[in-house]
Amino acid sequence: MTTITASTTAPPRARKLVGAGRRQWIGLLYVAPAVALVMVFFVIPLGMTAWMSLHNWPLMGEHAFIGLDNYWAILRDTRFWNALKFTGYYTVVVTIAIFAVAFPLAIFIEKPRPLTNLYRTFFFMPAVVGFASASLLWSWLLNVDSGLFSPAAYDLGLIDKKFNLLATFQPAFWSIIAMVVWKVAGFTMIILMTGLQSIPQDLQEAAVIDGAGPFARFRAITLPLMRRTLALALILSVAGSILAFDQFYIILRGGPRNQTLTAVYWIFNQSFVSFKLGYGAALSMVLLVILVALSLIQLWLLRKPEGLD
Amino acid sequence: MRNLIAKLALTAAVLGGGLGTAAADTANIWVRADGSNFMPRIVDAYNKAHKDQIKLDIIPNAEIIPKYGAAAAGGTAPDALSLDLIYTPSFAAAGQLEDITDWAKSLPYFASLSPAHVKTGTYKDHIYGLPFSADASVLIWNKKLFKQAGLDPEKGPTNWAEIAADAEKVNALGGNIKGFYFSGNCGGCNIFTFTPLIWASGGDILSADGSKATLDSPQLRGAIDLYRSMVKKDLVPAGAQTDTGANFFAAFAAGNIGISPSGAFAIGALNTQYPNVDYGVTFLPGKDGGWSSFAGGDNFVVTKGTKKLAVVKEFLDFAYSLEGQTILAKYGSLPVRGDIAKDALKDLDPRYQIAAEAMAKGKTPYSVVFNDLINSANGPWTQMINEVFFGDDVDGAIANAQETMQSIIDQAPQK
DSSP, rough: HHHHHHHHHHHHHHHHHHHHHHHHHHHHHHHHHHHHHHHHIIHHHHHHHHHHHEEEEESSSSSOOOOHHHHHHHOHHHHHHHHHHHHHHHHHHHHHHHHHHHHHHHHHHHHHTTHHHHHHHHHHGGGSSOOHHHHHHHHHHHHHSSSHHHHHHHHSSSSSOOTTTTTSSHHHHHHHHHHHHHHHHHHHHHHHHHHHSOOOHHHHHHHHHOOHHHHHHHHIIIHHHTHHHHHHHHHHHHHHHTTTOHHIIIITTOOOOOTOOOOOHHHHHIISSOOOOHHHHHHHHHHHHHHHHHHHHHHTTTOOOTTOO | OOHHHHHHHHHHHHHHHHHTSSSSOOEEEEEEGGGGTTTTHHHHHHHHOOSSSSEEEEGGGHHHHHHHHHHHHHTTOOOOEEEGGGGGGHHTTTOOOOOOOHHHHSSSGGGGOOHHHHHHHHETTOOOOEEEEEEEEEEEHHHHHOOOOTTTHHHOSHHHHHHHHHHHHHTTTTTOOEEEETTTOOHHHHHHHHHHHHHHHHHHBOTSSSSSSSOOOOHHHHHHHHHHHHHHOOOOOOGGGGSSSTTTTTTHHHTOOEEEEETTTHHHHHHHHHHHHOOEEEEOOTTOOOOEEEEEEEEEEEEETTTTTHHHHHHHHHHSHHHHHHHHHTTTOSSGGGGGGGHHHSSSSSSHHHHHHHHTTBOOOOOOIIIIIIIISSSSSHHHHHHHHSSSSSSHHHHHHHHHHHHHHHOOOOO
16 A cells, blocks of 8 residues: 555656756747857857957958957057047937937827827837938938038028038037937937836826926926836937947048047948958957946946835 | 949849859859949850850949958958959958969060059069059040130140139139039049149159158149149039048039049940030149059959969950950950050040050059058048148148058058
8 A cells, every 4th residue: 555655646746857857948948049049149259259359360361369469559549549539429419419309209299199199100200210321311411512401501591602511520520419319319209208108197196286396296206217217218328329330430431530430430440441350359349348337337327226116 | 323223233144144054164253343344244255255154243342352351261252353453462461362473474465464453463573463454543624614614625734723724714604513523531532533643743642662651742732732722712512522432423424513533434434324424534634744643443363272273364364355355445444455455445435545545654552551541531541631622731631641651551560
């Protein structure tokens, strides 16, 4: 009898163990495609980049191991640091500009009112255009001889001589800012809108009953409760701006007079104009470290304060 | 755009055509998009007449160098390449090319091959590249506008003062019409059309072996003054300041420009695409007469270690025949064999003769870092020309470019 009980209780146990092992295997199988993608398209290329950055690696011919020489060269590469400085300046300006436009738009389209969907679509539209196509479009709009802005202003009699917007730094830089805001603000607006909509209506109503004005409500309720949304929008905007390349390459070619060379543009030039792939890889690693550090700082700044849940 | 579609269609046709010929030996050749007019025709003619075949790929201009580098690293490089001649020294220096010295010197017509091509094709006394296609820089003027402005439509400018005076007269017609055009933010365009003005006056921007930058010369300053004075007098459209080369040809082709430095390619392009523009072709003059030209085009180079050397040689031999040279000339390249150039051009537009003469005496700067110095949109040459033509500080711009160019030359890999 005891032997029978033993034999009847044992199998379910064994089956359970096998089942747990199998479930784990099935779990692994489920994530395998994602892991494979990340390995092939992120981890291996990243490792390869790090490996290349330790070499003198020309586009053609033999490559040679040179240790950290590329990184020492970066320290003396004033044009890279200038490019990084410009990238930082651009990132600050464009991020402020995007939020200054996207936030009011988000507040405007958040509440249901007539034609809201039309406005949402309308504001979001430019976001679905690729950066390269948008840059080509604007490079035509900004053209002094056959474009839109300058010839239109001239034909309307606003200016008495056609003005080349792309010939000097300030107008060229602000033209790019305008283009990027036009292109990106709609996307940021949608992110901010979801944050606004997740704020419970009764909180706002309670504040109104307590006599809080719109600015007080915005500062004390809206902003704190949108912390996470803001963090997401901010990190996306900052990361996107630090990696800016297309618009400066296509519209300005880094001009006027190389004043709008961004960090990625400089990496591209070193790798594919000067054919120094190893040096380009080292620059990429430096930029990656900077970007990760900046993202961590932003997450830390926008972390949830103690005691608030 | 129409042009691009035509090029793509041609590529597709050529790729498709290459598939049906598996029996004989097939060599793969690349050419940049600039050659998309004549290259498929000469390959077709070769394939029809020979058992061995050529498979041609046309690659966009800006991508052919990185693409070739990547292919070479991965072991899938084409057997041969029609390469912008200025890149031959750096490719040879990288150890990427087959040494073809013995074969080249065995050609009976070796001595009459375009000297500018052979010079850039030679690295440390070995020959790695031979001329394939050619383009020389010339000055073109709009005869209709010259006539309207009261100038002799058959006589182009022969020195700098005449360029400025003629441009001013044409510009006086007013409206959309402007006297002069150049791409003011394009290094490649200006090495091609602006430096000949300096050469023709006895100056240069690089020493003969490419080891010294020699920007600070009275000839360069004189040529800068010519362009600056025309910009100041408003003879040049405002768009020139930011033109990175997109309008290099298109501006003149629209018919509103009096004079523009250009290339021999413009003759074929104007004749076929803009038959209504009546234009003349002359040499790029020096300050007080004389002339010079940039000898450009492609060198034919062979990838090191290719197994199809015999086919490649046979193809190049065919390209050098009178038949091959005639096909080249007919579809937009100048002949590269001096001894039969006249025969190849015999039935073509007589304006080609000027360009062919310009080619024969043309010059090409020699440098293993040409791309960094000159062609790069962010290099010292491009930055300098934009500053000196349109900016306020000519001296500072020249000094800065001189210093940057010399440091790039000095940092180049010494092999």
